[in-house]
Amino acid sequence: MPRFALPAFILVLAAVSAFRAAAAEIPETLKAEEALNYRRAGAALATAGKPSVETLAKLKELGFRTVIDLRQQAEGVEAARKAVEAQGLRFVSVPVSPDTFTLEDAKKVEAVLSDQKSTPVLLFCASSNRVGAAIAVIEYRRGRSKEEALAEGRKAGLKSLAMEKAAIRVMDPEPAAAAGRAK
Numbered sequence: 001m002p003r004f005a006l007p008a009f010i011l012v013l014a015a016v017s018a019f020r021a022a023a024a025e026i027p028e029t030l031k032a033e034e035a036l037n038y039r040r041a042g043a044a045l046a047t048a049g050k051p052s053v054e055t056l057a058k059l060k061e062l063g064f065r066t067v068i069d070l071r072q073q074a075e076g077v078e079a080a081r082k083a084v085e086a087q088g089l090r091f092v093s094v095p096v097s098p099d100t101f102t103l104e105d106a107k108k109v110e111a112v113l114s115d116q117k118s119t120p121v122l123l124f125c126a127s128s129n130r131v132g133a134a135i136a137v138i139e140y141r142r143g144r145s146k147e148e149a150l151a152e153g154r155k156a157g158l159k160s161l162a163m164e165k166a167a168i169r170v171m172d173p174e175p176a177a178a179a180g181r182a183k
Contacts, residue, residue, distance in 0.1 A: 043120070047122075
Protein backbone atom coordinates (compact mmCIF):
# COMPACT_ATOMS: atom_id res chain seq x y z
CA MET A 1 0.00 0.00 0.00
CA PRO A 2 1.42 3.41 -0.90
CA ARG A 3 2.41 5.62 2.03
CA PHE A 4 -0.20 8.28 1.17
CA ALA A 5 -3.11 5.79 0.96
CA LEU A 6 -3.58 5.44 4.72
CA PRO A 7 -3.78 9.21 5.44
CA ALA A 8 -6.18 9.63 2.49
CA PHE A 9 -8.33 6.77 3.82
CA ILE A 10 -8.40 8.38 7.27
CA LEU A 11 -9.48 11.70 5.74
CA VAL A 12 -12.29 9.95 3.85
CA LEU A 13 -13.47 8.24 7.05
CA ALA A 14 -13.41 11.57 8.89
CA ALA A 15 -15.44 13.22 6.12
CA VAL A 16 -18.01 10.40 6.14
CA SER A 17 -18.26 10.61 9.92
CA ALA A 18 -18.78 14.40 9.78
CA PHE A 19 -21.44 13.97 7.08
CA ARG A 20 -23.29 11.38 9.17
CA ALA A 21 -23.21 13.67 12.20
CA ALA A 22 -24.58 16.57 10.14
CA ALA A 23 -27.31 14.36 8.68
CA ALA A 24 -28.31 12.89 12.06
CA GLU A 25 -31.96 12.14 12.47
CA ILE A 26 -34.27 13.60 15.07
CA PRO A 27 -34.22 11.81 18.42
CA GLU A 28 -36.12 8.56 18.82
CA THR A 29 -37.04 9.51 22.39
CA LEU A 30 -36.81 12.39 24.83
CA LYS A 31 -37.32 12.27 28.58
CA ALA A 32 -40.72 13.44 29.85
CA GLU A 33 -39.08 16.46 31.48
CA GLU A 34 -37.59 17.42 28.08
CA ALA A 35 -40.86 17.11 26.14
CA LEU A 36 -44.02 15.56 27.50
CA ASN A 37 -45.36 12.61 25.46
CA TYR A 38 -42.57 12.96 22.85
CA ARG A 39 -42.92 10.45 20.01
CA ARG A 40 -40.90 10.15 16.85
CA ALA A 41 -43.55 9.50 14.22
CA GLY A 42 -41.08 9.08 11.34
CA ALA A 43 -37.76 10.35 10.04
CA ALA A 44 -39.26 13.81 9.45
CA LEU A 45 -41.83 14.21 12.25
CA ALA A 46 -41.96 14.13 16.02
CA THR A 47 -45.03 14.91 18.11
CA ALA A 48 -45.06 16.06 21.71
CA GLY A 49 -46.60 17.95 24.54
CA LYS A 50 -44.94 21.18 25.61
CA PRO A 51 -41.14 20.95 25.37
CA SER A 52 -39.09 22.34 28.25
CA VAL A 53 -37.38 25.71 27.86
CA GLU A 54 -34.05 23.88 27.57
CA THR A 55 -35.39 21.57 24.84
CA LEU A 56 -36.89 24.49 22.91
CA ALA A 57 -33.46 26.15 23.00
CA LYS A 58 -31.72 23.15 21.42
CA LEU A 59 -34.19 22.01 18.72
CA LYS A 60 -31.74 22.83 15.93
CA GLU A 61 -29.10 20.73 17.66
CA LEU A 62 -31.68 17.91 17.86
CA GLY A 63 -32.13 18.04 14.08
CA PHE A 64 -35.38 19.97 13.65
CA ARG A 65 -35.98 22.64 11.00
CA THR A 66 -39.56 23.62 11.79
CA VAL A 67 -41.76 23.77 14.87
CA ILE A 68 -45.57 23.83 14.76
CA ASP A 69 -47.23 24.98 17.98
CA LEU A 70 -50.96 24.23 18.34
CA ARG A 71 -51.35 26.06 21.65
CA GLN A 72 -53.45 29.18 22.19
CA GLN A 73 -51.67 32.53 22.48
CA ALA A 74 -52.10 32.66 26.29
CA GLU A 75 -50.23 29.35 26.67
CA GLY A 76 -46.76 30.78 26.04
CA VAL A 77 -46.60 30.76 22.25
CA GLU A 78 -44.49 33.94 22.00
CA ALA A 79 -41.78 32.60 24.31
CA ALA A 80 -41.64 29.42 22.22
CA ARG A 81 -41.52 31.46 19.01
CA LYS A 82 -38.57 33.50 20.27
CA ALA A 83 -36.64 30.41 21.40
CA VAL A 84 -37.20 28.63 18.09
CA GLU A 85 -36.54 31.59 15.81
CA ALA A 86 -33.37 32.48 17.76
CA GLN A 87 -31.93 29.23 16.36
CA GLY A 88 -32.85 30.18 12.81
CA LEU A 89 -35.68 27.65 12.71
CA ARG A 90 -39.13 28.18 11.25
CA PHE A 91 -41.96 28.62 13.76
CA VAL A 92 -45.60 28.09 12.78
CA SER A 93 -48.47 28.85 15.15
CA VAL A 94 -51.83 27.22 14.49
CA PRO A 95 -53.87 27.88 17.67
CA VAL A 96 -56.39 25.10 18.24
CA SER A 97 -58.99 24.21 20.86
CA PRO A 98 -61.86 21.70 20.84
CA ASP A 99 -64.27 24.55 20.04
CA THR A 100 -62.18 26.23 17.34
CA PHE A 101 -60.47 23.31 15.52
CA THR A 102 -61.25 23.47 11.77
CA LEU A 103 -60.35 21.76 8.55
CA GLU A 104 -58.28 24.85 7.68
CA ASP A 105 -56.19 24.30 10.82
CA ALA A 106 -55.48 20.70 9.80
CA LYS A 107 -54.67 21.82 6.24
CA LYS A 108 -52.14 24.37 7.56
CA VAL A 109 -50.38 21.67 9.58
CA GLU A 110 -50.53 19.25 6.66
CA ALA A 111 -49.01 21.83 4.28
CA VAL A 112 -45.99 22.29 6.55
CA LEU A 113 -45.56 18.54 7.04
CA SER A 114 -45.70 18.05 3.25
CA ASP A 115 -43.05 20.70 2.55
CA GLN A 116 -39.69 18.91 2.21
CA LYS A 117 -37.84 22.15 3.02
CA SER A 118 -39.61 22.32 6.39
CA THR A 119 -38.77 18.85 7.64
CA PRO A 120 -37.95 17.50 10.15
CA VAL A 121 -40.83 19.02 12.12
CA LEU A 122 -41.71 19.05 15.80
CA LEU A 123 -45.50 19.31 16.16
CA PHE A 124 -46.60 20.09 19.71
CA CYS A 125 -49.25 21.49 22.03
CA ALA A 126 -49.51 21.40 25.84
CA SER A 127 -50.03 17.63 26.20
CA SER A 128 -50.11 16.32 22.58
CA ASN A 129 -53.91 15.95 22.68
CA ARG A 130 -54.47 18.62 20.01
CA VAL A 131 -51.55 17.17 18.07
CA GLY A 132 -53.37 13.83 18.00
CA ALA A 133 -56.53 15.47 16.68
CA ALA A 134 -54.59 17.19 13.89
CA ILE A 135 -52.82 13.93 12.98
CA ALA A 136 -56.17 12.09 12.91
CA VAL A 137 -57.68 14.60 10.48
CA ILE A 138 -54.58 14.58 8.28
CA GLU A 139 -54.57 10.76 8.17
CA TYR A 140 -58.27 10.79 7.29
CA ARG A 141 -57.59 13.26 4.46
CA ARG A 142 -54.83 10.93 3.23
CA GLY A 143 -57.35 8.11 2.80
CA ARG A 144 -57.43 6.26 6.08
CA SER A 145 -60.78 5.22 7.48
CA LYS A 146 -62.13 7.28 10.36
CA GLU A 147 -61.28 4.48 12.81
CA GLU A 148 -57.71 4.12 11.46
CA ALA A 149 -57.21 7.89 11.49
CA LEU A 150 -58.43 8.17 15.09
CA ALA A 151 -56.13 5.29 16.08
CA GLU A 152 -53.18 7.21 14.59
CA GLY A 153 -54.35 10.31 16.43
CA ARG A 154 -54.43 8.38 19.71
CA LYS A 155 -50.85 7.18 19.11
CA ALA A 156 -49.86 10.84 18.72
CA GLY A 157 -51.60 11.87 21.96
CA LEU A 158 -55.33 12.27 21.30
CA LYS A 159 -56.93 11.51 24.66
CA SER A 160 -59.78 13.84 25.51
CA LEU A 161 -63.32 13.15 24.38
CA ALA A 162 -63.79 16.85 23.53
CA MET A 163 -60.79 16.89 21.17
CA GLU A 164 -61.81 13.55 19.63
CA LYS A 165 -65.29 14.96 18.95
CA ALA A 166 -63.66 18.02 17.39
CA ALA A 167 -61.56 15.79 15.11
CA ILE A 168 -64.65 13.81 14.07
CA ARG A 169 -66.55 17.04 13.44
CA VAL A 170 -63.74 18.24 11.17
CA MET A 171 -63.61 14.87 9.36
CA ASP A 172 -67.37 14.87 8.75
CA PRO A 173 -68.55 18.46 8.41
CA GLU A 174 -71.64 17.52 6.40
CA PRO A 175 -73.38 15.33 9.05
CA ALA A 176 -72.85 18.09 11.63
CA ALA A 177 -74.34 20.66 9.24
CA ALA A 178 -77.23 18.33 8.41
CA ALA A 179 -77.91 17.75 12.12
CA GLY A 180 -77.97 21.52 12.65
CA ARG A 181 -80.50 21.94 9.80
CA ALA A 182 -82.72 19.18 11.22
CA LYS A 183 -83.28 21.01 14.53
